[in-house]
Amino acid sequence: MTATTATETAEPVYVPAAETIGAVLDPRERPARPSALSASLTFGWRAVLKIKHVPEQLFDVTAFPIMMTLMFTYLFGGALAGSTGEYLQFLLPGIMVQSVVMTTMYSGLAVNIDIAKGVFDRFKSLPIWRPAALVGNLLGDVLRYVLASLVITAVGLILGFRPGGGVMGVAAGIGLLVVFSFAFSWIWTMCGLYLRSEKSVMGVSMLVLFPLTFLSNIFVDPSTMPGWLQAFVEVNPITRLVAAVRSLMSGNPDMGELTWVFVATAALLAIFGPLTMRAYNRK
Amino acid sequence: MTETAIETNGLVKVFGDNRAVDGLDLTVPAGAVFGVLGPNGAGKTTAVRMLATLLRPDGGTARVFGRDVVAEADAVRSLVGLTGQYASLDEDMTGRENLVLIGRLLGFRKPAARARADELLEAFGLTAAAERQVKNYSGGMRRRLDISATLLNTPRLLFLDEPTTGLDPRSRNQVWDIVRAVVSYGTTVLLTTQYLDEADQLASRIGVIDHGKLIAEGTPGELKSSVGAGTVHVRLRDPAQRADAEKLLSAALGATATPDPDPRRVVIRVPGHGTEHGAAEDAARALSELAVAGIVIDDFSLGQPSLDEVFLALTDHPATEKETAA
Numbered sequence: 001m002t003a004t005t006a007t008e009t010a011e012p013v014y015v016p017a018a019e020t021i022g023a024v025l026d027p028r029e030r031p032a033r034p035s036a037l038s039a040s041l042t043f044g045w046r047a048v049l050k051i052k053h054v055p056e057q058l059f060d061v062t063a064f065p066i067m068m069t070l071m072f073t074y075l076f077g078g079a080l081a082g083s084t085g086e087y088l089q090f091l092l093p094g095i096m097v098q099s100v101v102m103t104t105m106y107s108g109l110a111v112n113i114d115i116a117k118g119v120f121d122r123f124k125s126l127p128i129w130r131p132a133a134l135v136g137n138l139l140g141d142v143l144r145y146v147l148a149s150l151v152i153t154a155v156g157l158i159l160g161f162r163p164g165g166g167v168m169g170v171a172a173g174i175g176l177l178v179v180f181s182f183a184f185s186w187i188w189t190m191c192g193l194y195l196r197s198e199k200s201v202m203g204v205s206m207l208v209l210f211p212l213t214f215l216s217n218i219f220v221d222p223s224t225m226p227g228w229l230q231a232f233v234e235v236n237p238i239t240r241l242v243a244a245v246r247s248l249m250s251g252n253p254d255m256g257e258l259t260w261v262f263v264a265t266a267a268l269l270a271i272f273g274p275l276t277m278r279a280y281n282r283k
Numbered sequence: 284m285t286e287t288a289i290e291t292n293g294l295v296k297v298f299g300d301n302r303a304v305d306g307l308d309l310t311v312p313a314g315a316v317f318g319v320l321g322p323n324g325a326g327k328t329t330a331v332r333m334l335a336t337l338l339r340p341d342g343g344t345a346r347v348f349g350r351d352v353v354a355e356a357d358a359v360r361s362l363v364g365l366t367g368q369y370a371s372l373d374e375d376m377t378g379r380e381n382l383v384l385i386g387r388l389l390g391f392r393k394p395a396a397r398a399r400a401d402e403l404l405e406a407f408g409l410t411a412a413a414e415r416q417v418k419n420y421s422g423g424m425r426r427r428l429d430i431s432a433t434l435l436n437t438p439r440l441l442f443l444d445e446p447t448t449g450l451d452p453r454s455r456n457q458v459w460d461i462v463r464a465v466v467s468y469g470t471t472v473l474l475t476t477q478y479l480d481e482a483d484q485l486a487s488r489i490g491v492i493d494h495g496k497l498i499a500e501g502t503p504g505e506l507k508s509s510v511g512a513g514t515v516h517v518r519l520r521d522p523a524q525r526a527d528a529e530k531l532l533s534a535a536l537g538a539t540a541t542p543d544p545d546p547r548r549v550v551i552r553v554p555g556h557g558t559e560h561g562a563a564e565d566a567a568r569a570l571s572e573l574a575v576a577g578i579v580i581d582d583f584s585l586g587q588p589s590l591d592e593v594f595l596a597l598t599d600h601p602a603t604e605k606e607t608a609a
Contacts, residue, residue, distance in 0.1 A: 014408030014427075016457055018464035024406045025437055025468045030361075031390035042387040046373070053375045053416060122371035122432065125335050126388050127360040282339075 036129035043123075043136020048143065060106065061148035065099040069155045072219065080220060085160045092156040092163075093173060093246045094218030099152060100145045100181050101213060101238065105205035107141050108188030112198045124280075131277055138185050145181050149174040165251035173248040176261060180241055183265040186272035193279040212238050237264050286313040288348060288440050288471040289334060295342030296329050296495075303329040305495030306343065311473060311488075313348075313439075316466050318486030318503075319475040322594070326495035327475040328368060331442050334473070335365040347440060364438035368445045370429045374418040378409050378428050381417060385432050403431040407461070423454025430461060441465060443474045447481060459484060479593055483507070491597060499597050507587075510596040514541075515551045515566050517573070518582035522546040528578050535569035552592065553585075 034042070051057060072095060077084030111134065114120050123133045153161075153170060163170050188205055195201045215229065216238040222230050233239050240260045247254035289311035296304040304326040311317040321327050332338040334345055336356040345352045347359045365371075372381050379400050386396030404410045407427040417425065426446065433441060443462065447455040462485050466472050476482050482489045483503045491499040491506070499506060515536065519528055528549050529540045541550045553562045566585050573580060 013453070014457060016408070016460040016464055017406075018460075018467060020406040021461060021464040022468040024402050024431075025434060025465065025470060030436065031392070031395070034388065034390040039388055042384065045387075046376070046384055049380055050373070050375050053377075117374060118367060118369040118371045119373050120371075121337060121365070121367055122385070123388070124337055125360060125363070125365050126385070126436075127357050128388050132388075 033127060034129075036132060039128045039132035040135040040139060043133050044139035044143075045136075047137055047140020051140070051143075057106075058144070058147070061099075061103055061144045062151050064102075065096075065148050065152045066155050068099055069095050069152055069159075073159060076219060088156065088159055088161050089163075090246075091219070092152070092161045093249050094216075094242045096149055096152045096156075096174075097177055097238065097242050097245055098213040098218050100148050100177055101184065101241075102209055103144060103148055104141070104181050104185045105188050105202065105209060106144075107138060107185040108190075108192035108195075108201045108205060109198050110137055110141075111189050111192035112195065112201050115193070116198070130281065131273075134189055134276065134280060138182055138189070141185055142178055142182055145178045146174065149177060163249040163251070165249045169249045169251045172253075173245040176248060176258070177241070177245055180261055180265050183268035183272075186268060186276050190272055190276040190279055193276065212236060217242050240264070286348070287311070288313040289317075289345070289473065291330075291334075291343065291345040293343035294330065294333060294340055294345050296326075296333060296338060297341050298329075302495055304333070304340075307492070307495060307497055309490060309497055309500075311471070313471045314466075314469060315487040316462060316472045316474055316485045318482030318489040319473065319492060320477070320479060320482045320489050320593070321475070321492040322477060325492050327492060328444055329495075330492070331365065331444050331473070331475060335363055335442055336360055337365070361436070362438060363440045363442060364433035364436060365442040366426075366429045366433045366444065366446060368448060370417075370425045372417045372425065372429055372432065375416060377414050377416055378404060378420070378424075379413040381428065382432055382435060385435050389436050399435060403435060407431045421454075422450055423457060426450060426454065426458060427461070430458070434465070438470065440471045440473065443472060445475055445477065448477070479507075480587065483587075491593065493594065493598055506593065510593050513553050513562050514586050514592060515549075515553060515569070516582075516584045516586065517549045517551075517570075517580050518545075519547045519549065520579040520581050524578045525549060527576065528573060531572050531576060531578070532569050535572050536565050547581075 069092070073084050073088050073091060076091075077087035081087035081090060114137075120133065124130075153174070165172070188201065191204055192201050195204065216233055216236050218238070222233040222239070225233065240257055241264075244254060244257035244261045247257060287310060289309060291307050291309045294304055294307040294309075295302065307326070307330055309330075319327050319330070329338065333340050334347060334352060336352050336359050339353060348362055350358045350362065352359050373384070376384070379397075382400035382403055383393075383396045386399050387393065391399060401410070401413075404413050407430070409424060409428055409431070412420065412424060417428065420428065430443070430446070446458050446462070450458065459481075462472055462474065472485075474482070474485060486503065489501065489503055489506055490497050499509070501509075515532065517528065517532065519525060525546060529551075532549060532551050533539050536551055536553055538551050538553060541552060543550045553565060563585060570580070570583060
């Protein structure tokens, strides 16, 4: 036996045969154009396949939320609420909102990477509903949001989180959070289309997401803050979202906060959906 | 009367102050390979992207099989397929998954999309690699998968944007064979390239573009005869004999030498006067005259005119890349 040869040699050299290529070119009946929903779901299937091939990308919806929950519960619990168990009842819905909202920036990253690699050229040259590729990506992201929420709920339950709203309350809270995050992701999708590199998408989203999540009612009661900061916290959409999710999980839904979140969700979609599509069509 | 696949009138695309495509008038007949030849930055890719509805023109009109690329973009999309310079594939997914995805997006149901994917993988010699992620494919395999994805919808017009750039010679020949097979079954192919050789091998008509404009159009034979039969390159052993060699060769070939930075090299373009055979004979006679005069040569070649020479002949400027800083 001679020395080992490269794996390449194991495969026979491909010689294109005109007849077999001709056979696949045979003009056959073309299927009907898929509906907007079916095209979007197909792109959602792609997102799920990508999770299967690159499971590391689930780190940010599993390990990261666990770390956040543990860190802030034990860091602030004793000082802010007397005990970590007490604090957890207050913190958990908030930390869930923070983790999931932080994850929305990956929507922008994914779009930016797709464009850089040229695969969007293929999608754009197909006769399909134009927003399908973007909507499908976001459907895959919704799956990640649900996963992150479930991980945090599980960690919370183990640490002693006992929501007054029960299973239904928690499920409703997660549902609201996921719906809002889907709408919120359009902002980053738009950034992903406009900004040049994935680094700049990351930079811009961090710049917005850090103050938005920390300067809110997630960690502490806003009444302990200076007046000017309270004013900001009051108008911060994350504050309203956290209040709504807390109210659902505790079993006392706050209709005012819920309405606010639904209006914000609709407004985000109405503004950033068309803006994103405009950027997409121009690219 | 053959059908017209592409017709553009005064097509324009401007990026900032760069007129990438600047009044392009192009007519491409159906059923053959049309080669678009030009250097980097000539506007080839931009023109193809407008024709494939990926870019919106800033001026002029373009029709594909009679459909306007702006007003009837969706109709055009179902008639054309584009394989770009950079693979438009999902690197993380396997070859089969990539094809199934495109099939599903075109409206095939799952079993039909799978069957279609397998059929294409087989035809393009990728069955063994079907379950591998595309990021582990070689350049040639990637290009074949890319082309097969484009053919999935049996387009009537196939755009191939520099399909062999960056490929090794074997993969390049495979792509050439694929192009010949595709066109022999009636698909129109518009191929952009930087290589005259490639256009000559595949295309029945060639359009030469430069600075966003069509500067010449015709069959490969017409184009080459406008340039000359070829170029004689001679490498001398002794650079001191260069002047004598130039004089002898110029007289024998009836052309003046092109200045060359290498002191041991003489380059002379042979004017076109009939067939290739004529040029070769002239060259042989010229070489024997060198031998008689006692001028020793180390190397000799009679080459086909290069893209640069085509450009020199057509525009009086070489095919240089466009300066980015204007």
